[in-house]
Amino acid sequence: MSHRRIVLILAVALLGALVLAVAIREHEKGKVPFLAPAPSSRLQRIQMSGRLRILTVYGATTYYPTGDGFAGFEYELAGRFAAWLGVDAEFVVADSIGDLLARMIAGEADLAAAGLTVTDVRQQYLVFSRSYQEIREQLVYRGGDRRPRSIDELGDGFLEVMASSSHARTLERLRRHHPDLTWRTSAARVEELLRRVQVGLIDYTVVDSNQFAVLRRFFPRLRVAFDLGKPVNLAWAFVRDRDRSLVRAADRFLAQLRESRLLEQLIDRYYGHVDALGFVDVCVFQRHVRQRLPRFRPYFEAAGRRYGWDWRLLAAIAYQESHWSVAAKSPTGVQGLMMLTRQTARQVGVRDRLDPRTGILGAARYLRQLRDKIPARIPEPDRTWFALAAYNVGFGHLEDARILTQRAGKDPDRWIDVKRFLPLLARKKWYVRTKHGYARGWEPVRYVENIRNYYDLLRQMETGLAFSGVAGRNPLAARRTAAPAPLPSPRAGD
16 A cells, blocks of 8 residues: 555544544534434434424414413413423414315424314325314304204204314215205304304304313303214324324323323313303403403502412402402401401401402412412412412311322322312211311312313403404403423433
């Protein structure tokens, strides 16, 4: 071998070693090495990029602004999946379900999270994850009108459903056995279709049961006539190709979420309280938002800033306590906007319980004290729900219920479990086993669920997203953005 060739080989080897050293140094700084091999799967590419692109649509069960961020069952569930993967969630809002499906088929996002029903037609173009929720498709009509009890009783009533929806596909199948069935498709969202039924522009529409459970609070005149067939499954949609790495990761995530009961807890968070209010409750609340809330809102906001509460939660508590009436008084002696007892008022330094400003400040302080007594290991929002229950029934009785929950093998740190045991405090068989004895344990459950409803209504009314059907002119102003809290994340490699 010639001397020149040996020198050339040594030079190439030295250059290679230098490049490798630079790559290692850059990697140690946290930068992606420029010699790293190209990722081999979609999941690896997402993890390398650090973001998960999620297609969704605006809706009360999917994705909506709340004034201080965003919320929605789909938003939180998909956001938790991104956190589980160790990446950021980037939400892209489609104009409609049809637009979402077209953009997903075109590969414009990594997954679609929009309460999508798994249908035979959609499975021809997209791949779906395992199901995370079972719902029913329901025909909705206006209360006071004649209730149809079957497809054949729709007569010449006007039925309108969303274009490109699973509902249109269901109606096509039903028409095989009911040839007189007719309907019209529309680009309107489900909220708009419900508004049209409420004001009499159309006679019927079809809504998923989870959507109607949430939205009936804003359209209290509407009723379910009947279900269209058997329950159906909701799932996430993915691009149909050979690379199933992201789909498999989603299936693992959803399986883990179900096994840990966190999926059950999340469903309860968004849907577990929505049946607490009736028609009159909602209508009266909407009127009081316009007529009474503006006077007290500055006090709620000031107390919220001082003690770290969302002002709308404080307003919801006050509404549950007094319907925002300063003169409210109970036979037991509690009174004022926040219905403080004499003992609680003295404890938090409130001299005049009828003064709304000091009453709200005192209640916010007291609620903060109760939340601070709740074990720090309990995450939000359950920690706040426990504090509200203690505000109503007393901290000692709440602890009794948590102990009963634990003795039964359930989780004393989850509201979804404890709320099932609180009512037992009114039964002698159970309360004789507790430290603090008898309590009207069903009351704190109803108390918390009502407050959650009023809180949801206030948050969603700020956006004006879907609720003009009841509220008329939106009385609350809109604000902006946030992200869901992550779950503990195992390594998400494929």
